[in-house]
Amino acid sequence: MAPIALIFKVEGNGIGHALREAGEKLEKAEGQLVLDVSAVHRIDPAALKALEELAGMAEGKRVKLALRGVNIDVYRVLKLARLAPRFSFLS
């Protein structure tokens, strides 16, 4: 059976909380979890850490983690923090 992507929208405020929720959804996800972060314009160290943890969880469960709608500033943060290789990016 083809894996089904689970799409989860992350709002601009309270990213850390949203990512924890996404982590819970990861339990049920198969194949791919897509986080729609198009509403996220800025990211702080806590959110970055949560994202890193989520990536770790996804890797453990062999779920592909994709970020959709990443703005260039956030993308640059992910590159500088060396986290970008752990995600795939969807436009």
Add this chain to the structure above:
Amino acid sequence: MPQNASSLSEERIAYLEGLVRQARTAAAVFTQCTQEDVDRIVKQMVLAGLEKAQHLARLAIEETRLGVLEDKAIKNMVATEFVYDYVKDKRTVGAIREFPERGLVEVAEPIGVIFSLTPITNPTSTVLFKCIMAIKTRNAVIFSPHPNAWRCCTEAVRIMYEAALKHGAPEGVFTCLESHDLQDNAYLMRHKDVGLIDATGGPGAVKAAYSSGKPALGVGAGNTPVYLEKTADLDMAVVDIITSKTFDNGTICASEQTVVIDDEIYDLVLEKFADLGSHICNEPETALLSRTVIDPATGFMRPMAVGQKATDIARVIGLSVRPSTKLLIAPIQGVGREHPLSAEKLCPVLAVYRAKTADEAFKICVDVNHAGGLGHTAVIFSRNNDIICKFGEVINAGRIIVNSPGSIGAMGGVYNDMVPTFSFGCGTGGGNSTTDNVNVYHYLNIKRVARRTPAHMWFRIPSQIYFNMNAVENLRQFVSRSTIIVSNPSLEQIGHVDVVRRHLPAETTVHVAVIPDAEPEAKVVTQGVETLNFYRADQIIALGGGSMIDAAKIMKLKYESPEADLEQLAAPFLDIRKRVVQYPTEKVNRARLIAIPTTSGTGSEITPFAVMFDKQNGRKVTFADYSLTPDVAIVDPQFVLSMPRGLTADTGIDCLTHALEAAVSIYASPYTDSSALQAIQLAFKYLPIAYENPQDEEARTMMHNAASIAAIAFSNASVGVNHALAHAFGARYGVAHGRANALMLPHVIAYNASVPTKFMPSPNQRAYSAHIRYAQIGDLLRLGGNTVDEKVKKLVAAIEQLLDRLAFPRSIAELGISREDFERAVPDLVKIAFDDPSWRSNPRLPLLSELQELLWSAYQGRPAAEHAARQQSA
């Protein structure tokens, strides 16, 4: 894994990696902050630092036992308030500087993670300073304080971090190593995620930073010489030196070390020092200081003396001084290991030297400068501006402080307008990459966004051009005392010289300089200049073909500027505006140059070019400068009516080549296009008529105009490869210039119309367009064709037909030059053509192999279309 990591435990590595990861994350997040964000954070940090200035000073004193509490508090305030005053309006985020007129924008890029070593001598002030720099530039810092100043530095970092965090800086932006360990430092210095090492401290720390292979700002020891010159304000100088040398007990590395005093004022100066609380050591006392303050084994100061009060040092070494003594002054007789006190002494011990002359004073200062102080700081007290300037020249120091205290002066912002800092760049003399006072711009990568800026173009021609039949009558208006007509025997014989003479004002004294009708040689120019000098000419009339006018141009140049070195002026250049050798502007004589062409082709009456024949080397030398442009051109067809058919054809094709090359030149502009296209049309229409019916006055007039109009175009757009090849070939085989051009022309058009192997750098061209330009010329001539390729081929065919009609040889072989001879000549021809400036404006950058190919094409005279096809396939 970074080097030296093998000796670190796994736990330790994990700890260090954690620090780096935290800093890297903070730096990454920090990139999202705006200028307003960082300015707000910096202001709050500065306020926090100011509030804790005394507290931190006290901690530093308690921990390090160095310096003076009050001075350390002041240093903390300078490190916050003064630095803030400097940085508050500086842009450090995004576009930081714009130069619209240059099309440049400088954009700030944070470094990321900075690893920072801080010293024992200025511990908290350095931390405060570096924290402010880092936040202002959106960087994260891992601090490694000196082990004996760890607690006070950690506290300074904490104060700065809390203030920063509270006002929006990312978590983890500052961290401090939990203990000092050289292996930790080594690990972090080589860590791939550390972008910069900022090492302020002893030579060991600085050397380690520079040895790490990472970009580093390393600021270490100095040895500040002071020249107290006899014209100085002595009272001010003595107070300033005491203020500086006792500030924080002399711990600032920019403080004065050896004062070189002029003999005339030496005793008086020492008296003043003594009056203000200095102890002047006698010989035994100096010897005692030498062996106790400086370690004879190393030649460096002993730690026990660093940052201590003068009285404490005296007490420890058994020197009897008054309790109020601020400074210990020791006269020395020289510089170097035999004179230990000439070394750096970060304590209130000052060496003095009596200099008998200014020359000696300079030499001693240079010696001190070279004895450990290169690139750092030097001080001079003088009212003599020449002495001050000379001192600035001979001393190698990033900071040369004039009539002010060295330590506080070097820090900037108090006694002068230098950039405030707590890190003194010492340049290459000190093994540093900068001589600057380190500040925010050293914590940034500055990116330059450079927009394409079209080169400035020009359009320069003679100020007056008279044309059409009897234009020579205009000579009447040019008043002259002494005019020299430069012409040749045949023109004199057929009466052209008399025509010119007749139209000159009656009061003008006229002499004729008759020269051979050939490209001028050096000897001809020299003789001509002698004639001009003999008659003190104020006007030169060049009557003749291109060679004659070129000769007159070079004569005028040498007559007006006898020092002009023709060999140098012919030096190669790529861009006439940036050429290395400039033509002379100073003139000992002045003469108006009027050019009257008697052929219709070279356009020399209009152009800034002149060609001379280098007989010795058998080559043509081209001169190019707008100062060579004639002042007046008289384009009167009466002088070309008798031109032989062969000459008509040769010069006419030269004219056409000028126009065609100008039309596709990288310097072509709307100003030159109009002339180039007009000249092409005229030449195509009237050249065959003038050739076949030499007495056709209209055709002669139009061809004469066409030559000057083409010259207007190529004077400003220049020519191309065709001329470079023709110059080389023509000079080698004595072939007329127009004929040599004709042999190359179809092949060069086919070459330029094909896809270049190498494009010519050309900011004014938006795309490669030579083929399109040729096609447009074909359209203008109504040659037909549907595609660009077809139109180019039709243009080439039309040119070949024209050449046939003018009875030109269609190959070099037809000239009777053997293949073997040509084969031997080709390598030289290629070299000479490549050195010729003509091709610098060609649309296609010619490779040497391509020049060779073109020469062979011209030799064989194979159809140019075939050549074009070969080029395309290549």
